[in-house]
Amino acid sequence: MRSHGVAYALKTNDLQLAPRYCISFEQMDYKLGANMARKKMKEKDKQQFQNVGLLKEDHDLLRKLADAEQRSMARQLSVLIRKAVAETEPA
Numbered sequence: 001m002r003s004h005g006v007a008y009a010l011k012t013n014d015l016q017l018a019p020r021y022c023i024s025f026e027q028m029d030y031k032l033g034a035n036m037a038r039k040k041m042k043e044k045d046k047q048q049f050q051n052v053g054l055l056k057e058d059h060d061l062l063r064k065l066a067d068a069e070q071r072s073m074a075r076q077l078s079v080l081i082r083k084a085v086a087e088t089e090p091a
Contacts (some may be wrong), residue, residue, distance in 0.1 A: 049074065 054062065066076035 052077070 061080050064077060065080075066073045069076060069079075071079065
């Protein structure tokens with residue numbers, strides 16, 4: 001019988017199919033940093049944002065564009081603005 005890996009073994013609760021490196025969820029949480037304290041960022045290192053009002057229809061269009069480009073909406077808006085400015089400036 002062919003082993004389908006850790007995901008299959010955990011999904012089917014058949015631990016005989018799991019490889020030897022299978023660990024418990026508690027160990028996984030610990031290794032991924034769930035028990036570590038989060039460090040606070042310095043104010044100078046934080047990204048500064050400003051709010052911009054958009055019409056609901058434009059907001060939905062921005063969301064579609066951002067999703068298609070796999071960007072956040074803030075990043076997508078920034079890219080669109082920078083492209084528009086680059087096109088209007090003389091070369």
